[in-house]
Amino acid sequence: MQIARETLLRSYRSMRTIRDFEERLHVEFATGEIPGFVHLYCGEEASGVGVCANLTDLDTIASTHRGHGHCIAKGVEVAGMMAEIYGRQTGVCRGKGGSMHIADLSRGMLGANGIVGGGPPLICGAALSHKTLKNGAVAVAFYGDGASNEGTTLESLNLASVWRLPAVFVLEDNGYGEATGSSYACAGSQKARAEGFGMPYMECDGTDFFAVHQAAGEAIAHARAGNGPVMLHVHLARWYGHFEGDAMTYRAAGEVAAARADHDCLTIFRTRVTEAGLLEGTELDDIDSAVRDEIESAVIAAKQAPLPEAADLLADVYVRY
Amino acid sequence: MSKKSFRQAINEALRQEMRRDPRVIVMGEDVAGGRGGTSGTVDAWGGVLGVTKGLLTEFGEDRVLDTPITEASYIGAAAGAAATGLRPVAELMFVDFVGCCLDQIMNQAAKFRYMFGGKARTPLVIRAMFGAGFNAAAQHSQALYPLFTHIPGLKVVVPSSPYEAKGLLIEAIRDDDPVIFLEHKVMYDDEEEVPDEAYTIPFGEANLTREGDDVTIVAFGRMVKLANEAADRLEQQGISCTVIDPRTTSPLDTDTILDCVGDTGRLVIVDESSPRCNMAADISALVAEHAFDALKGPIRRVVPPHTPVPFASVLENLYLPSVEKIEAAVKAAMGHRVPEIA
Numbered sequence A: 001m002q003i004a005r006e007t008l009l010r011s012y013r014s015m016r017t018i019r020d021f022e023e024r025l026h027v028e029f030a031t032g033e034i035p036g037f038v039h040l041y042c043g044e045e046a047s048g049v050g051v052c053a054n055l056t057d058l059d060t061i062a063s064t065h066r067g068h069g070h071c072i073a074k075g076v077e078v079a080g081m082m083a084e085i086y087g088r089q090t091g092v093c094r095g096k097g098g099s100m101h102i103a104d105l106s107r108g109m110l111g112a113n114g115i116v117g118g119g120p121p122l123i124c125g126a127a128l129s130h131k132t133l134k135n136g137a138v139a140v141a142f143y144g145d146g147a148s149n150e151g152t153t154l155e156s157l158n159l160a161s162v163w164r165l166p167a168v169f170v171l172e173d174n175g176y177g178e179a180t181g182s183s184y185a186c187a188g189s190q191k192a193r194a195e196g197f198g199m200p201y202m203e204c205d206g207t208d209f210f211a212v213h214q215a216a217g218e219a220i221a222h223a224r225a226g227n228g229p230v231m232l233h234v235h236l237a238r239w240y241g242h243f244e245g246d247a248m249t250y251r252a253a254g255e256v257a258a259a260r261a262d263h264d265c266l267t268i269f270r271t272r273v274t275e276a277g278l279l280e281g282t283e284l285d286d287i288d289s290a291v292r293d294e295i296e297s298a299v300i301a302a303k304q305a306p307l308p309e310a311a312d313l314l315a316d317v318y319v320r321y
Numbered sequence B: 001m002s003k004k005s006f007r008q009a010i011n012e013a014l015r016q017e018m019r020r021d022p023r024v025i026v027m028g029e030d031v032a033g034g035r036g037g038t039s040g041t042v043d044a045w046g047g048v049l050g051v052t053k054g055l056l057t058e059f060g061e062d063r064v065l066d067t068p069i070t071e072a073s074y075i076g077a078a079a080g081a082a083a084t085g086l087r088p089v090a091e092l093m094f095v096d097f098v099g100c101c102l103d104q105i106m107n108q109a110a111k112f113r114y115m116f117g118g119k120a121r122t123p124l125v126i127r128a129m130f131g132a133g134f135n136a137a138a139q140h141s142q143a144l145y146p147l148f149t150h151i152p153g154l155k156v157v158v159p160s161s162p163y164e165a166k167g168l169l170i171e172a173i174r175d176d177d178p179v180i181f182l183e184h185k186v187m188y189d190d191e192e193e194v195p196d197e198a199y200t201i202p203f204g205e206a207n208l209t210r211e212g213d214d215v216t217i218v219a220f221g222r223m224v225k226l227a228n229e230a231a232d233r234l235e236q237q238g239i240s241c242t243v244i245d246p247r248t249t250s251p252l253d254t255d256t257i258l259d260c261v262g263d264t265g266r267l268v269i270v271d272e273s274s275p276r277c278n279m280a281a282d283i284s285a286l287v288a289e290h291a292f293d294a295l296k297g298p299i300r301r302v303v304p305p306h307t308p309v310p311f312a313s314v315l316e317n318l319y320l321p322s323v324e325k326i327e328a329a330v331k332a333a334m335g336h337r338v339p340e341i342a
C-alpha cells in the first residue's frame, strides 16, 4: 500500500516525539521532580503510531498505564501532557490525573489507564456508540500481554464478537507483565484465543512502522466495514524498566541493548524511506530538531506552569450534584 | 528485639508462619517475580515493593506462587483453597484492584460460612496496600477499608506501625475467617522495635497509644501517627488527648471507644477514607447512639472531601488529613474558635 508523503512525515514526527518525550522523562524522573509512577513506551513507538495513522479524531482508542505513546500518536498535545505529568494546572487533566490518566476525548483518546485490563470493555462501549450512531468510526483497545489474561479482556473479546462491534484489539506484546515473562503467564496461544472468540487474528513486527501500518490498516478496514472485531498481535520490546526505578534483573544482559541496536523503529523507518527515495534524510533531520525544541519548551513550560488551586480539588467530581 | 521496618515486620510474619504451618502459601502478581524472564533470576522483585522478598528462596515454587494478572481468578482460587485445606495469603498489590475481584471476596469468601450453615472455614488473608501520599492518583491511592468493613463475614485489619503489623498479620494468618489486611503504602520504611519471635495481637482490641483527659481521638492506620503528633503539639498547649488505634475496623472495639468518650466527653475521628459511610461516620453513629449524654460538644471528623484522590501534590496534601487539621479539629472540639484549614 502506498502511504501518502504527509502521513509518512507525520508518523515519523509522532514516533520521534514519543521517543524524545519518554527519554526526557527518564532523565527528569531521576531528578526526583516528577511525582508518581511513570511507565515509558520507548521502543514501542511504531505500534501506537502505525495503528493511529489509520485513525481519525472520530475514532476512539483506549490505552494503558504505558500510555504516553498512544496519546501522542492520537494527537494529544505534547505541552499539555508534559504539564500533566508535572502535576500542573495547565495539564490536559488539570493536574488531577497524572501520567497514568492522560485523556483527551476531543482527540478520541479515552484515557491511559491505571487498571490493567481496564480498556478493552470501554472499547466495546465506544464501538457500540460508533455502531449505534452509525458514524463510521471504529474503536481500538491497546492492551499488553499481561492484560491479555485479565477476565475483562477475555470477556470483551467475546462481547465484541457477539455484538459484531467495530473494534480492534491491539495486543502489544513486549514479553513482560511487570517482572513476569509472558511465556510463563500466558497459556495457549493468542491466535487460538482470537479464533476461539470467532475473530480474525493478525500479527506483525511492532518495530517496523510499515508492517504495523499495513496490518492495522487491514484490521481497521475490516472493523469499519461492519465485519466485526479483529485481534492484532504486535510484537515489541520495551527499552526501560516496567516503571521508572525498575532494575530489570529478570531480563538477560544485552536484551535491551540488542533491541535498541537491531529493532529501533526510528532507524528502521529512516533507512526504509531514504533507501526507497520516499523522503530525504534532511527532512527527517529537520523533524528531529523541531521535536527536540518542542520537548525542550514543553519541559520548560511545565516546570513554570501554575500549580492547581484549592478550588480544583472539589471541582469536576460530577457534572451536577 | 530489633529495629525493623514495616516491610520487614510483614515479611517476618509471613516467613515465621510459613515455617510453622506448611499449609500457609503466598500468591500474587510478582510476589517473587522473574518467572518467564530471560535472565533466569528468580525472586526478581519479591513483590512490587519488596515485601515478600526471599520467601520463594526459602519455601519454593509450590508455596510462593506468582500469578498472571488475573485478580478475579487468583483471589477466587485463594478463597477456594482456603475452604479446602490451605491457608493462603493472597496479595492484591494495590487495594484499588479489588474492583477486578470483588465478587470472589464479597459474594464468595465472605459468605461461605453463613450461607453454608456454619459448615465452612475460610482461613484466607488478602494483603493489599492502600492510601494516598505517593502521587499515585485516583486508581492507586484509595483507602477502601470501609468497603470491606461493610461486608459481613470479612475481618478487616489496618495496622498502624511495624510492631502492630507483625502481630496482627500473624493473628490474621491463624484466624479461620477471611481477613483483609491493609498496609499503608507510605509506611513501608517506617521503623520501630519489633520482637524477633512470633507473637499475635488479638482482633477487636483497640490500642490506646496515649491517654488524656480532654479529647478522645480515634485514628486508623497511618493516621494514628499523625494523631499522636497532633496530640504532642496539643499537650504543649495544655490540651490532653487520648488516642485510640482500633487496629481492626471489623471487629471494632466499640467498648473502648465508648469508655474513652465517656471519660473525655469529646471526640475527634481521623479517617483517610472517603467521607461518606466511612469509619468516621460509623463511629459517630455509635457514639451518638450510645454515649450521647457524655458528649460535651459535636463530634469532629477529620476526613478527606468526597472526591477521588487527586494526582498533584498540592491537591493531594489538601485532600489528606494532616497534623494541622487534626490539631484544629481538637481545638474546635474544645470549643476554641479556630480558622478552618482548607
Ligand SMILES: Cc1ncc(C[n+]2csc(CCOP(=O)(O)OP(=O)(O)O)c2C)c(N)n1
Pocket (backbone or CB within 6 Å): A064, A065, A066, A114, A115, A116, A117, A143, A144, A145, A146, A147, A148, A174, A176, A177, A178, A242, B029, B069, B071, B093, B097, B100
Ligand atoms: C488490575 C490491575 N492489576 C495489576 C496492576 C499492576 N500492574 C500495572 S502494569 C502491570 C503489568 C502489565 O503488563 P502488560 O499488560 O503486559 O503491559 P506492559 O506493562 O508490558 O506494557 C501490572 C501487573 C494494575 N495496574 N491493575
Ligand SMILES: [Mg+2]
Pocket (backbone or CB within 6 Å): A144, A145, A146, A172, A173, A174, A175, A176, A177, A178
Ligand atoms: Mg507486557
